[in-house]
Amino acid sequence: MITDEIKKLIDTAAEKIHGAGHVVALVGAGMSAESGIPTYRGSGGIWTKIGEPDPRSFQNFMNDPKLWWERMLNPDLVNEESPERAKFTKALAEAKPNPGHFALVELEKMDKLDTIITQNVDGLHRIAGNNNVAEIHGNRNYYRCLDCSSRFLRDEFTIIDIPPKCPNCQGMIKGDGVMFGEPIPSDVLARCITATQNCDAMLVLGTSGTVYPAASFPTEAYMNGAYIVEINPERTPISDIVTTQITGATGDILPLLVEKIREMG
Structure with missing residues (x-):
């Protein structure tokens, strides 16, 4: 339910975002959950279950x-071993963007999202x-070369040999998703850090x-003087440092926020 108090917070956030020069959006699993993808942790999370x-x-x-x-190219085997993982993989494959995603597309088209x-x-x-888009944990729809970072x-x-080799440098190819124990790809991490340091609103x-x-990016942006607005159904460790905290689903709040920004011209 969009209360009068939430409407006031949306108005405040819209004014700040409209007046900002460099805006960054940090997105977590909650937005994907609104597209039917289970979260990893917490009640009902895939890792909580398996x-x-x-x-x-x-x-x-x-x-x-x-x-x-061999396991990645034989998903039926993996699915038989873990029905819960099979459900998660199916949800990932079938998920579609929700109103929150499309609101960010509109914000980018309006030159209000860097x-x-x-x-x-x-x-x-x-x-x-x-x-x-800087995908700090990778993108399941891509492969990545560990040597030259080509995606x-x-x-x-086309996979000919296992493991496949990069056609550009003959390096080792893996899924683009970042594994536990794997460093964040340096090109992506550098982009995230630069965007965070340069933003005046997040x-x-x-x-x-x-x-x-x-999780450190909002604090770094805040320390640099950026305006921080959090949209989340629940409070988080970040809530204590944000300038504006709006309680709700991103798919409900973001379209209203973008519409307010559009009205400001």
Whole structure:
């Protein structure tokens, strides 16, 4: 329910975003949850049900990339081992952008959004139509070379050998999703840090504020004097430092916020 108090907060946030020069959106799993994708942690989270991945996942991949690829190319085997994981994978594959995603597309078209930093691997921002997206945890629809960081759409990449080699440098290819124990790709991390340091307003959307390094970005922006607005159904560790905290779903609040900004011209 959009109360009068929430409407006032939306008006305040719209005025600040409209007047800002460089706006960044930090997006977490809550926005994807509104598209039907289960969260990782918390009640009903996939890791709550099946346990968190091995913290050595990346090292295990490096030790035996052929085994990882054989399992990845045989999803029926993996699904039989874990029905809950199968449900999660199905939800990822079937998810569509929601009104929150499309509101960010409109904000970008209005030149009121410089960069989206998303912690989600579903690729829904790109599917919705956003162009300036930094996917700090990768994108499930891509492969990535560990040597030159080239990225390839899965549907357009032909696998001949296992493990496959990068056509550009012959380096090792893996899924673009960042594994436990794997460093954030340096090009993506640098982009996120630069966007955070340069912004004078940040939208914090559907994130728990507990997964680093992304959880540090709002605090860094705040310390640099940026206006911070958080949109989340619940308070988070970030709530204590934000300028404006709006309680609600991003799919409900963002379209109203964007409409207010549009009215300001």
